[in-house]
Amino acid sequence: MLRRLRFASAGYSHGPGILALLDGMPAGLPLETAWIDHDLQRRQRGYGRGHRMALESDKAQLLSGVYQGRTDGSPIAIFISNREHEGARAPNLQPLYIPRPGHADFAGYAKYSLPDCRPVWERASARETAARVAAGAVARRLLHELGIRIGSYVQQIGSVALEPNEEPTWALVEAAERSDVRCPLEAVAERMRSEIDTARQAGDSVGGVFVVLAEGLPPGLGSYSQWECRLDARLGGAILSIPGVKGIEIGPAFANAGRPGTEVQDPIGPAEPVTRVGSMGALRQSNNSGGVEGGMSTGQRLVVRAAMKPIPTTLAPQPSIDLRTGAAAETEYRRSDICAVPAAAVVGEAMVSLVLADAVLEKFGGDSLLELLAAYSSYVEKPLFGRASWTGADGERRQA
Numbered sequence: 001m002l003r004r005l006r007f008a009s010a011g012y013s014h015g016p017g018i019l020a021l022l023d024g025m026p027a028g029l030p031l032e033t034a035w036i037d038h039d040l041q042r043r044q045r046g047y048g049r050g051h052r053m054a055l056e057s058d059k060a061q062l063l064s065g066v067y068q069g070r071t072d073g074s075p076i077a078i079f080i081s082n083r084e085h086e087g088a089r090a091p092n093l094q095p096l097y098i099p100r101p102g103h104a105d106f107a108g109y110a111k112y113s114l115p116d117c118r119p120v121w122e123r124a125s126a127r128e129t130a131a132r133v134a135a136g137a138v139a140r141r142l143l144h145e146l147g148i149r150i151g152s153y154v155q156q157i158g159s160v161a162l163e164p165n166e167e168p169t170w171a172l173v174e175a176a177e178r179s180d181v182r183c184p185l186e187a188v189a190e191r192m193r194s195e196i197d198t199a200r201q202a203g204d205s206v207g208g209v210f211v212v213l214a215e216g217l218p219p220g221l222g223s224y225s226q227w228e229c230r231l232d233a234r235l236g237g238a239i240l241s242i243p244g245v246k247g248i249e250i251g252p253a254f255a256n257a258g259r260p261g262t263e264v265q266d267p268i269g270p271a272e273p274v275t276r277v278g279s280m281g282a283l284r285q286s287n288n289s290g291g292v293e294g295g296m297s298t299g300q301r302l303v304v305r306a307a308m309k310p311i312p313t314t315l316a317p318q319p320s321i322d323l324r325t326g327a328a329a330e331t332e333y334r335r336s337d338i339c340a341v342p343a344a345a346v347v348g349e350a351m352v353s354l355v356l357a358d359a360v361l362e363k364f365g366g367d368s369l370l371e372l373l374a375a376y377s378s379y380v381e382k383p384l385f386g387r388a389s390w391t392g393a394d395g396e397r398r399q400a
């Protein structure tokens with residue numbers, strides 16, 4: 001999924017903390033913990049989160065990869081401690097014998113021949129997404145240097161949704177930032193909160209749909225040349241790796257599937273006044289592609305939409321079995337969130353940032369930020385038209 005960057009995480013939901021490792025970032029990128037903490041705190045917010053978030057106050061500790069306030073080309077290691085684990089608060093981790101339907105518990109127990117589900121629960125918990133947000137913030141910092149910005153909003157919680165044909169704009173992202181359900185329209189947000197309240201009272205949980213936008217992308221990130229190079233494939237894998245996410249679309253993909261071909265393309269032109277490769281996205285008159293054509297960025301806004309199922313941990317018991325005997329049993333309630341869609345949207349931003357930073361590094365390369373920026377400028381400043389051949393008759397290279 002990532003071709004030039006490497007990202008891995010380690011740690012348990014109720015262990016000492018979560019570790020993020022990001023390798024392959026160029027040297028010279030300004031990086032402060034405050035930049036990472038900002039996103040960590042955005043992930044923790046959200047109406048419908050459980051008591052755990054009131055306890056935690058996620059902060060990044062940079063263990064390596066930064067020298068005098070800038071990345072130095074070494075692997076970047078970030079530790080986020082679990083405050084719950086400190087002192088007398090350290091939880092007593094009992095074995096768990098009743099797997100929750102919808103969680104990794106049952107298949108994980110069988111796959112690793114474990115004595116019970118506790119190790120699965122600890123690692124499969126969405127607490128791990130704090131590491132993704134930390135690494136994603138570093139990726140976002142790189143994209144920021146190229147004028148690329150990434151944001152999100154929540155389109156649906158439970159049965160309450162924005163209008164389906166609401167045009168995804170940056171104004172929605174900005175309005176969502178002020179909302180505790182990340183919904184840009186307060187009237188809809190109010191109904192989303194009541195949906196969460198109703199689920200809480202019923203001992204239930206709710207899922208939803210979030211949208212991630214990226215603006216300022218150069219055209220040509222990703223490639224059509226091999227299946228695993230395609231930007232949409234890479235985004236799809238990254239988004240589907242978020243716990244609870246079961247569906248993704250790029251642009252209005254599912255709606256377009258039912259429309260005629262002549263209506264769902266994005267007409268090109270007129271050419272004036274665009275003359276450079278870097279602004280070719282401005283030549284498109286609509287964005288049905290969601291910013292990706294043929295596995296490459298078009299230079300338009302990227303629109304990624306993801307469906308998250310309701311959290312499987314519910315106060316209301318669900319049918320299961322006891323792993324000690326195979327006898328029927330009901331799930332026992334463990335503290336959890338009622339709705340984590342607003343947090344998942346921030347995780348979605350992180351995953352999109354990682355994929356885009358990776359594609360940027362793949363296209364422009366460089367061991368330092370300066371090298372990368374030089375390659376980027378030379379690409380976006382190239383003339384868009386009149387490149388009939390790669391080399392002149394005299395053998396001189398032209399605009400290859």
Ligand code: EPS
Pocket residue numbers: 013050052053124125126127128129130313334335336337
């Ligand atoms: C989660 C269960 C809850 C959530 C957790 C994800 O944690 P706990 O079991 O400690 O109450 O709050 O999310 C986080 C801790 C987090 O940082 O997002 C689960 O089972 O997936």
